Structures are given as C-alpha cells and as structure tokens.
Amino acid sequence: MSRSDQEGPPRYLKDREEYFSDEQRKRTTVESRKMEKRVRENLRAQKDRPAVMKYFDDIHTYGGIRVKELKEFRKTGGKVVGTLCVMVPFELINAAGARGVRVSSGYYEPVHPANELLGDAGLCPMVKSTIGAKMVHSDPLAEEIDLLVCPATCDGKLKLAEIYEDWAPVMMMNIPRVKTGDTTSRLWMGEIKFLKQKLEELTGRKIKRKALLNEIGKWNDAQAAWGRLLEYRKSKTPPISGQDMMLIAQASQKDEITRWTKKVKDLEKELKVMVRKGLHAGETGAARIMLAGSPMIYPNFKIPSLVEESGGLIVSDELCSGHRIMSDPVMLDERSMSEMLMALAERYFFPCTCPCFSPNDDRIRRMKESIHLFGVEGVVFHTLRGCHLNNLEATKIEMKLREAEIPMIKLESEYDDGDVEQVRTRIEAFVEMIKTRRAFSVKKEGSS
Amino acid sequence: MDRFKGSIIRPWRLLFQFLGVAFLLGQSFGLPPFGTSPMLRTLFLPNASCRYVDTAPTSCFYYQFQDGMTSGASTYYVDVIVVLLIIVLMVLVLGRIWCSWLCPFGLVQEGLAYLRENLNIRPYRLKWAHRELLRPVKYVILFLTVLLSLPIGLSGLGLLGCQSTLALPFCQVCPAKGFFTVSEQLLGLEPWGTALPLLAIVSLLLFLVSSFFVKMAFCRICPMGAFMALFSRFSLMWLEKDVDKCTKCRICLRVCPVDHDRVYEDMESVDVAGSDCTLCGRCVEMCPEEGCLSLSFGPKRLASSKKPGRLGFLGMFHRKEGK
Structure with a gap:
C-alpha cells in the first residue's frame, strides 16, 4: 500500500507510512464496515420508510456500488476529485469531466490512528477521522480520489489538508473569512479561477462554456427537486424522517447528479402516495426539532438517530452536511465564462453560513426563517469536540433563540459511542420539555 | 423542467x-x-x-x-x-x-x-x-x-x-x-x-x-x-424587501444593471429602492427566495421573486439553454 512513489515533498508522515501494524489497519477497516452496517440497519428499521430510500443507502454503503463505479470510471482514465466542504463547486468539477465526492469521514474507528500519530487529542474528530482513514486506508471511497480540494475554513481543515498531501495531491482554497462584499468576492473569485485551472490540469481538458452551463442546469434541477421534498417536511405529519433527508442530501455529493435527481423525483412520487395513505415518519405528535451546528457525516448519525428515537422528528436542519448542500441555486445573469464563474463563486460563498465567517448574522436569520417555515419547536445544536467556531456561535444563537422563545439544547459530541446513553437522557428530557410546553401553550390559548 | x-x-x-x-x-x-x-x-x-x-x-x-x-x-x-x-x-x-x-x-x-x-x-x-x-x-x-x-x-x-x-x-x-x-x-x-x-x-x-x-x-x-432621483424615494412605486427571507446570496447585486448595492446591503428597511434604483425588476426576477423581493405599487405587490423552477406565464419568452 506504500505510496512512496507519489510526487511532492514528504512533509509529516510520508516516511512513517509503516507506523501502523497490519492488525490495526485491519481492525479500523473491519470496525468501519461494522459501524456503517449498524447505522444502515438502524436507518432501515425506521417505520414507514419509503422504498426508494434503499437506493440512497446503497450509495453510502461501505465499499458499495458507488465505490465500484468510481473504480471503473478511473480505470477508463476518469479523474475523481475529493472535497471536504460544501464550498467547492461541484458544477466546475463535473464540467471538467471529473467526478466529485465528499470524503469527510463519519467513521469512528479511524480517529484512533490519527490520535496516535498527530498527538492532538483536542482536535475535531471529523478531521481526525478523515485523516486517520487515509492513513490506514480504511475508507474505500477516499482511496479513489486523484485530487483533494480543501477550502481552508477552520484550523483543523487547514492542517488536515496539509497532512493529507502525504497521501494524495491536495489543492487548498483560501477562504476569505471576513465577509465584506466586493473585496471578498474578488478574492474568492480568484480562488475559483485557480480551481478551474487546477481541474483542467488534472483532467487535461479545457472546461467549456457549454459544459459548465449544462452542469449548472443539472445542479439547479437537483436543487428544485430538493426544494419540492422540503415542502413535505412542512406538513404537520412529515412523511420522511430527518435522518433520511440528511442521507439524501449527502448522497448528492457522492452520486451522479442526474441519477440523484431522478431518484429524488421518484421519492417525491412515493411520498405523495404515503401522504394520501396517512403514513408519516416518527411517532404521532413528535416534537419538531431543528438540527444545527457541526456537520454530521454519514455514518455518524448518532445525534439525529437519538433525536428521532426519543420522540422527536427532525423537520429542518442548517448543517453543511444537510440542507445547506442544496439550499442555494446558481442564478445566471449572463452566460459568458467569467460571468458564469462569478455566479458560481458567489453562490458557493455568500449564502454560506459556516461559522468560520464573520460577520455571520445571516446564520441566525436563516435559522429563524426555517424555524418559522417548518414549525420548529426546539433546536438541537450539536458541536463536535474541538469545533471552536460552532461552540462560540452556539451561545450567541441560544441568546437570540431565547428572545424568540425557541428552546435550544447544546450537545458536544465525540466520534465515540460511549456517551450515547447520557446524550439520550438529555435529548429525552428536551423532547419531553417541548411536549409539556406545547400542552401549556394550548392551555394558555384556551383560557385567554 | x-x-x-x-x-x-x-x-x-x-x-x-x-x-x-x-x-x-x-x-x-x-x-x-x-x-x-x-x-x-x-x-x-x-x-x-x-x-x-x-x-x-x-x-x-x-x-x-x-x-x-x-x-x-x-x-x-x-x-x-x-x-x-x-x-x-x-x-x-x-x-x-x-x-x-x-x-x-x-x-x-x-x-x-x-x-x-x-x-x-x-x-x-x-x-x-x-x-x-x-x-x-x-x-x-x-x-x-x-x-x-x-x-x-x-x-x-x-x-x-x-x-x-x-x-x-x-x-x-x-x-x-x-x-x-x-x-x-x-x-x-x-x-x-x-x-x-x-x-x-x-x-x-x-x-x-x-x-x-x-x-x-x-x-x-x-x-x-x-x-x-431627487424625488423617487417618495414615490408610490417601490422595491419591497422581506428581510427575513433574504439569504444574502448577493444575486441581486450581481444582476443589477446599475450596481445599486442597497438591495443587497440593507437589512433593515422594507423599501430598498432608494434614489438610484430604476425599478427594472431584474433583481426581483432573479432572486431565488420566494417572496423576498417585490416590485410594488403602494401596498400592492405587482411582481414577486419566486423559487427557481417555477415560472410565471411569461416564462415562454425565456431562452432555453443548457440541454
């Protein structure tokens, strides 16, 4: 498995490739596979789950069909580009003839090799898991990438990308973290142009205007389909669970987008039938929850599954691993290359409410709007341990939500099953509180 | 579609x-x-x-x-x-x-x-x-x-x-x-x-x-x-912005033919036309958020922004590309 023939200077770990024993490599792989299977079965056990969802399960399956397809694709000379962030324009990757996959890892086990070698126990577990999986080659999807595009959003990602260079070529993108309009737009536009150039170098073909236009169209189609799915979540008894919605959103960053759109449309038809039959996800009278905070990459569905098992139903989220993947379309004013790139650049940058930006008042505004649209009764704010940006924003958001009389619970989690029961107790109490509140407000309305 | x-x-x-x-x-x-x-x-x-x-x-x-x-x-x-x-x-x-x-x-x-x-x-x-x-x-x-x-x-x-x-x-x-x-x-x-x-x-x-x-x-x-422009801010025709629906995506500024940045910047006023807006409605038709921007006459909304994918009846005039 040694990749010592890889070009580029050795930085941190390249010469220590053999650091891990075969036994540890094997254990990480086996544990990852087991974990994915467990989570998948847990998802399948949901009541009244649409049949089309099986397709999205398959896309995410460990070493499943998508990995095989990408392998085939690479054999025919195709290039696969890994990303670590929602701010990388997939349209551009596809227009270059490459395929994009998000390789952020949700597996728990690879955290340990990364912990051993990096020696930063306080680092974000998602970063550790992603780099750990690459170190011991335990994630088949991440093994298929020819280039990793990593916007340097936070400290963890910044160093992750740097270390990753020992295993795969990396292109880092400078994120202008202070959002001030014109200057920022120009800086980010420069990064997008650089990405275009890098992609062209990788695939050896120019990104054509028509091709880019075509891809933007496909992704806008996908967004429209996603938008129609969201309408179902607004109903009093949503026919689809929040976990499934997150699964679908994340599938778009692994799958062929046209096929994904088709499947989403199929799902929409199925949901229509389900609504007519009166079937719905979650228990009757479930507390309507919004998920916010740090990303939850499949199979790290600990928090959402706990919420939905404890009598809650996730009706909305503002995660970069959920709704935010699909929340903003590219609107073209003119169709020259540079104008399209600008439209693309601004779509991926300005509406993004990643906590790495300042000022980030848009986040709370968008959350409030979603709370209003989806009838959210409580917010579960999840932060990964070591995610300072989300941790610091959580307090601010909690204060603002308190003004709007929306309860919020903040949960800090590791990539670890150890805290499940503890978190469950807290979530159950939170859900119970929401239901009590509901009864109280009904009484109040009745008496007045 | x-x-x-x-x-x-x-x-x-x-x-x-x-x-x-x-x-x-x-x-x-x-x-x-x-x-x-x-x-x-x-x-x-x-x-x-x-x-x-x-x-x-x-x-x-x-x-x-x-x-x-x-x-x-x-x-x-x-x-x-x-x-x-x-x-x-x-x-x-x-x-x-x-x-x-x-x-x-x-x-x-x-x-x-x-x-x-x-x-x-x-x-x-x-x-x-x-x-x-x-x-x-x-x-x-x-x-x-x-x-x-x-x-x-x-x-x-x-x-x-x-x-x-x-x-x-x-x-x-x-x-x-x-x-x-x-x-x-x-x-x-x-x-x-x-x-x-x-x-x-x-x-x-x-x-x-x-x-x-x-x-x-x-x-x-x-x-x-x-x-x-000296008097236009008092006019009955105005550009209405529902601030709560704004995602600050900057589309309105990018498509504006006169670069009127108030539509994008202003997060307090309801009327964002100001004196420089010529009421061409480009931002209204390009805004992807349902009902965020509207071209209004008095209290009446003449045209409002819609989610992409949903067209007004005049969508037929629109050039179709990308297929």
Whole structure:
C-alpha cells in the first residue's frame, strides 16, 4: 500500500507510512464496515420508510456500488476529485469531466490512528477521522480520489489538508473569512479561477462554456427537486424522517447528479402516495426539532438517530452536511465564462453560513426563517469536540433563540459511542420539555 | 423542467421600451398621430423627443428646463416650474420607472449589452470604490447645468447676450444630439455639409463604447435621472424587501444593471429602492427566495421573486439553454 512513489515533498508522515501494524489497519477497516452496517440497519428499521430510500443507502454503503463505479470510471482514465466542504463547486468539477465526492469521514474507528500519530487529542474528530482513514486506508471511497480540494475554513481543515498531501495531491482554497462584499468576492473569485485551472490540469481538458452551463442546469434541477421534498417536511405529519433527508442530501455529493435527481423525483412520487395513505415518519405528535451546528457525516448519525428515537422528528436542519448542500441555486445573469464563474463563486460563498465567517448574522436569520417555515419547536445544536467556531456561535444563537422563545439544547459530541446513553437522557428530557410546553401553550390559548 | 429561471419582468419591460422608442421617433419626426396632435405637442416627457430634429414639435424636459432658465426670469413659471412639476408628479406616482421601462437611452444601452453578451464578451464591472466616486457625478452635472443656465436668464447680470453662445449646456454634450444630427444628414433630411456638433458626436461615441462594456454606463451619470432621483424615494412605486427571507446570496447585486448595492446591503428597511434604483425588476426576477423581493405599487405587490423552477406565464419568452 506504500505510496512512496507519489510526487511532492514528504512533509509529516510520508516516511512513517509503516507506523501502523497490519492488525490495526485491519481492525479500523473491519470496525468501519461494522459501524456503517449498524447505522444502515438502524436507518432501515425506521417505520414507514419509503422504498426508494434503499437506493440512497446503497450509495453510502461501505465499499458499495458507488465505490465500484468510481473504480471503473478511473480505470477508463476518469479523474475523481475529493472535497471536504460544501464550498467547492461541484458544477466546475463535473464540467471538467471529473467526478466529485465528499470524503469527510463519519467513521469512528479511524480517529484512533490519527490520535496516535498527530498527538492532538483536542482536535475535531471529523478531521481526525478523515485523516486517520487515509492513513490506514480504511475508507474505500477516499482511496479513489486523484485530487483533494480543501477550502481552508477552520484550523483543523487547514492542517488536515496539509497532512493529507502525504497521501494524495491536495489543492487548498483560501477562504476569505471576513465577509465584506466586493473585496471578498474578488478574492474568492480568484480562488475559483485557480480551481478551474487546477481541474483542467488534472483532467487535461479545457472546461467549456457549454459544459459548465449544462452542469449548472443539472445542479439547479437537483436543487428544485430538493426544494419540492422540503415542502413535505412542512406538513404537520412529515412523511420522511430527518435522518433520511440528511442521507439524501449527502448522497448528492457522492452520486451522479442526474441519477440523484431522478431518484429524488421518484421519492417525491412515493411520498405523495404515503401522504394520501396517512403514513408519516416518527411517532404521532413528535416534537419538531431543528438540527444545527457541526456537520454530521454519514455514518455518524448518532445525534439525529437519538433525536428521532426519543420522540422527536427532525423537520429542518442548517448543517453543511444537510440542507445547506442544496439550499442555494446558481442564478445566471449572463452566460459568458467569467460571468458564469462569478455566479458560481458567489453562490458557493455568500449564502454560506459556516461559522468560520464573520460577520455571520445571516446564520441566525436563516435559522429563524426555517424555524418559522417548518414549525420548529426546539433546536438541537450539536458541536463536535474541538469545533471552536460552532461552540462560540452556539451561545450567541441560544441568546437570540431565547428572545424568540425557541428552546435550544447544546450537545458536544465525540466520534465515540460511549456517551450515547447520557446524550439520550438529555435529548429525552428536551423532547419531553417541548411536549409539556406545547400542552401549556394550548392551555394558555384556551383560557385567554 | 426549466433549468434556469425565466424572465417574468423583462419581456414586459422590453415591450414598453420599444413603445418608448416608437413614441420618441414619432414625436421627433412629426409622424401622425404623435407629432401633429396638439395635446401631445405641449407634452414635455423626460425624453420623448429631441429638439435637434427639425421636425420635432416638442422637446425633452431637460431641454425645456435649460431653455426656460436661459430665456429669462419673467417666463420661469410657465417654462420651468410647470414642466418640472409635471415630472415631479410623475416621479411621485411611478418612481424612476421612466428610466428602465421607457427611456430610449436605456433600450440602446441594453441592446449593446445584449450584443456584447452574445459576442461572449464579459461586462466590465466597476469596482466598489469607483461606483462610489461615480454616484454623485450625475448630481454634479445637474447642478452645473443649472449653474450655467440660470445666470444667463437673470437680466440683472447682463448675460442675456450669451443666450446664443452659452445656452443649453447639457445638450451640447448629449449623445442624443450627436445621434440625431448625424442621422438626419445620413437620412438626407438635412443637406450634407451642415456643421456638425463635434462635442456631441464625441459623447455619442463615448456613450456607445462605454455602455457596450459597462452595463447602463450612461444611466450612472444621466442628469435627467438625477433630477428624478431627487424625488423617487417618495414615490408610490417601490422595491419591497422581506428581510427575513433574504439569504444574502448577493444575486441581486450581481444582476443589477446599475450596481445599486442597497438591495443587497440593507437589512433593515422594507423599501430598498432608494434614489438610484430604476425599478427594472431584474433583481426581483432573479432572486431565488420566494417572496423576498417585490416590485410594488403602494401596498400592492405587482411582481414577486419566486423559487427557481417555477415560472410565471411569461416564462415562454425565456431562452432555453443548457440541454
């Protein structure tokens, strides 16, 4: 498995490739596979789950069909580009003839090799898991990438990308973290142009205007389909669970987008039938929850599954691993290359409410709007341990939500099953509180 | 399924703009029923006619405004005040709708932009600092026009003799003068060799070149627009923004032909038209958030932004691409 023939200077770990024993490599792989299977079965056990969802399960399956397809694709000379962030324009990757996959890892086990070698126990577990999986080659999807595009959003990602260079070529993108309009737009536009150039170098073909236009169209189609799915979540008894919605959103960053759109449309038809039959996800009278905070990459569905098992139903989220993947379309004013790139650049940058930006008042505004649209009764704010940006924003958001009389619970989690029961107790109490509140407000309305 | 949201407003606007040009040409060349109708002859719309066409029965209000000031204080009331009051009244009701829905300058500039787009040349986008520098220029031109015209008309200053030499300062650099004098000679309406106004021709060329590369370049310095801008914030036509629905995606600013950044920046007001918005509705039709931006008349929303994928009935005019 040694990749010592890889070009580029050795930085941190390249010469220590053999650091891990075969036994540890094997254990990480086996544990990852087991974990994915467990989570998948847990998802399948949901009541009244649409049949089309099986397709999205398959896309995410460990070493499943998508990995095989990408392998085939690479054999025919195709290039696969890994990303670590929602701010990388997939349209551009596809227009270059490459395929994009998000390789952020949700597996728990690879955290340990990364912990051993990096020696930063306080680092974000998602970063550790992603780099750990690459170190011991335990994630088949991440093994298929020819280039990793990593916007340097936070400290963890910044160093992750740097270390990753020992295993795969990396292109880092400078994120202008202070959002001030014109200057920022120009800086980010420069990064997008650089990405275009890098992609062209990788695939050896120019990104054509028509091709880019075509891809933007496909992704806008996908967004429209996603938008129609969201309408179902607004109903009093949503026919689809929040976990499934997150699964679908994340599938778009692994799958062929046209096929994904088709499947989403199929799902929409199925949901229509389900609504007519009166079937719905979650228990009757479930507390309507919004998920916010740090990303939850499949199979790290600990928090959402706990919420939905404890009598809650996730009706909305503002995660970069959920709704935010699909929340903003590219609107073209003119169709020259540079104008399209600008439209693309601004779509991926300005509406993004990643906590790495300042000022980030848009986040709370968008959350409030979603709370209003989806009838959210409580917010579960999840932060990964070591995610300072989300941790610091959580307090601010909690204060603002308190003004709007929306309860919020903040949960800090590791990539670890150890805290499940503890978190469950807290979530159950939170859900119970929401239901009590509901009864109280009904009484109040009745008496007045 | 349409992949790009279509234009719900632009086709309407185009229709009105062509009518505007037809009206201008009809007025200018005295075609019936425009030029000969006694009622229309006394109508000084912002620029529905150009005095530099011999057959023109009337003129644009800016000509009348300058001329009125120059020709003496005794006739101010009729020649200046009434003309301006009509325009102010129009602005109070319709805002700067003239600018983007009827003004012939606007149509020519949009035509040039359309040509540029189809030649696959990107627009030159002004930097923020340059936009800020340019913003007061139109008011300066308006002020200079008054400064140059007003003293001539005041008999006490004894400048009446300059009436023939210094009159109508803006018209000397107006691209329309250049356009009409040249085209009259080309069409044979004027004999060849009549003296051509060089200054106006230079500004015509500047106008054509600059608005080819910069969207709505002339609108940014137009003194007629400046005059209307003085009152447009009080108008019944306005641009409504539902701040809660805004995602700050910056589409409204990117598509705005005059780079009116208030629509994007302002997160407090409901009315974001301000004085620079020409109410073309481009941001309204491009905004992807349902009901975030609206073109409104009084309390009534005439057109609102819609989610992409859902088209108004005028979506059929929209160019389909990408398949």
